[in-house]
Amino acid sequence: MNKNIFTSSSLILLVFSNLVESSAQKFDPYQLNGGLVAAVAGKDYVLIASDTRLTDGGYGINSRRYLSGRIWGASSSSWEPISTLASTQLPQSSSPSAASASWNVSPAKWESDGSLAMPLEEENGPKRNEHESRSLSFPWLHFIHPPSEAPKNSPVFIGSAGCASDCESLKRRFRLELDSLECNFPSGLKLGVQSIANLLQQVLYGRRGFPFYSFCVVAGMDNRDSDGSTGAVYVYDAIGSFERVAVGCSGTGRELLQPILDRLFSESSRNENHNHDECDIPVAAHRDVMSVPAGEQRLGVAGSLRPPVKSFVDCSWEEAVTNIARGYQSVAEREISVGDEIVICLLKSESDVNNSPTLHVISFNLKKD
Amino acid sequence: MASSGSGYDLSSSTFSPDGRIFQIEYASKAVENAGTALGLRCRDGIVLAVEKPLQHKMLVSKTTGRRIHTVDEHAGVAITGFVSDGRQIVGRARDEASNYFETYGTKIPAEVLANRISAYVHYFTLHGALRPFGATTLVAAYDPATKEHSLHMVEPSGVSYEYYGCAAGRGRQPARTEMEKLSINPKHQQGGGGDMELIDVQEGVKQLAKIVYTLYDASKDKPFELEMSWLCEATEWKHVGVPREFISAATEWAKKEIEEAEEEDDDDEEMEE
């Protein structure tokens, strides 16, 4: 009996203290608004992708077409190349198949604040259909060459997801920082992707005590190699830890997407290196395909080694786009914060036309539920 | 300078033995040499006009060096003297107007605005470390609460009075004489018809233009731009610029009037001969 009284009174106490606790709402300056960004570095291209769902941090969907804080150009708003690049076209094939109807390809448009504009559905173009988008096969696309006077500097992109207000502020802070830096440069000189990557680390770490909940990827062309430029991708945590990778993703659902992409791209590089007949061999027993064997790490100069993992994938950009699309579709099946639409921004260096890059935006529908 | 204060003019914190503060008088002198500013209270509003001398031929005059400023929707000021000093006063006037509205929820009354400006200007005549403002401010304002409009002038000494017509700057004396002829201070004071006997703003614009051009001597004086604004029934009591076409029409009219008057004078002289 006594014991009963004791337990019931302690139960009441517990309930009461819970009530007190919950009634004294504490202001939470953070909100996780969803969003999943990913990037792939290829031999002669780099791509960055994001979904366009903005959640209210719970079950509510604030917007189905949010992109302004997700993919943005890491450069001053007055940077010409972006608008020049935007004028190039990536038209759809003259023989449209049923599958390609679910794709929307458009030239890149930029907002005045440097963010990628939401691609608009072309009025007389194929109507994008969410059911079609679930069965995905790659649409046959081909490039039109860019104007020959296209600029040498290729843009660097940052993708950010997490707390949308922090991402937006990070965007403004970062671009301000970069503007003031580049103003002091000899005219025309722009920071390379590796410098941008380092600067982002500085900006993120600058708020170590009250972090930006922004989970970022950086994508750009690395021009340091003498034999043309290669794609470069960096992935970050909220406080600035980062590393260079071949395939990286960040944001809500990254735990789901990363292994899928790893698997898809390892398959792709295997297909490139080996005979298609060998495709059926299970690869589970293999080592990480991204790793470079010790013997191949040596550069020849004493003491200098190549990185132990590959910093770009071997597959074609077409395959990379398809892999990213498949990955996002898989994640959208299980993660409620990911969905609505995926926008892929593809930067491709054209070796035959002055090494100048082309830029295209590809989008298609994800699950809307 | 004969009237200079032999040691008593170094600071506005010191009186001279005969009770003058020379720094303030010097500040007034600075205004006396500047372009003429005029303000006229009319039956249905206030008109402000400033003669803005164009110091350089290459000046872009329409947008730079403005002398008339809006302080609040219902209040405007014209400044003359050191324009940069004047702008300081304008800035303060805006703060006062905005702060009054924030605190009391009603637009600042003309009287209060003029008093706040004069308190600010006066403060700069009290300290040895400060220099008085070399600018005079004409304040035109409408009080939405009492539905009355009024015109005040704040001088470098910090003194402020309400006027039917007032003038500051180079041509202030003849301008005042001319304005008195407009019967702008009518039988009001003798218990007459009050404001109803005043001219309206349309007429006011023409008359002010005429005064400015009467005082102007093209052979002696620098070219100038005539800046005019009004605050009247027709503008819903908002302080806005007088439309440019209207200013040029008034100018044309004024020039013609002056010419005709001169011809008449010539005729008179001939008759006398």
Next chain:
Amino acid sequence: MSLSLQAGGSATRALPSAAGTTHTTSPITTGTSVLAVKYRSGVLLAADTLVSYGSMAKFKNARRLLPINSRTLIGGSGEYSDLQSVSDLLKRNALEDKCTADSLYEEENNEECAKEVWSYLRAVMYNRRSKMNPLWNDIVVAGFKQNDDGTTSDEPFLGVVDKIGTAYEDDVLATGFGGYIALPLMREKYRPDMEEGEARALLEDCLRILFYRDCRALNRVQIAKVTREGKVLVSEPYELDTFWDFKGFVDTKAGLGTDGGW
């Protein structure tokens, strides 16, 4: 200069001492949903006129749709005092813009367009949240974008900012409870070429549904619009018709031969 600022007038005011400062950690007097939708010739906003004090219907004629300047409109939910101070701030900025414009002539002035107001508001809200002293509102900003030369463009603008500074644009928006109840309905019915009457009917239907289902909503509402011609119009509060004559509401179970009650 600090000396002179203390002089004469009252441009500086005493601030409460920092020691006694408390921050808003939960809202006290609150307004519920704001609904907004773009239509053929502009943007339409709708909100009811109730401000609640907890569960008490405190003010029944409070206006939550407020014009900021001659081409921008805001609508706010959340803490009403914060909304008033935001509106004061924006109006003060608009007046200052007008007063400090390059020209005395109205037609040459460029007031802030809706997108600028929205962007500014985002910064204000984000700064306040970063000081852990938020303005407890979701604020919808409606109007038009502007061309590079500052003239109003043909493209309508509709954006929202919340209390932590999350800012986004969309064709349809709803804050508060409306985000759960009205937004899906509005998304379904929305077309970019809706006529004003159609858009207005949609908003009124949604307000009515909110009145039925949101305990902090009222059927006394206001509608406001920004049109392409650059007009900002806010209606006077008016009441929506409601229907309560369902049989189950009117007839008690007593009438059906039971022992009474509903």
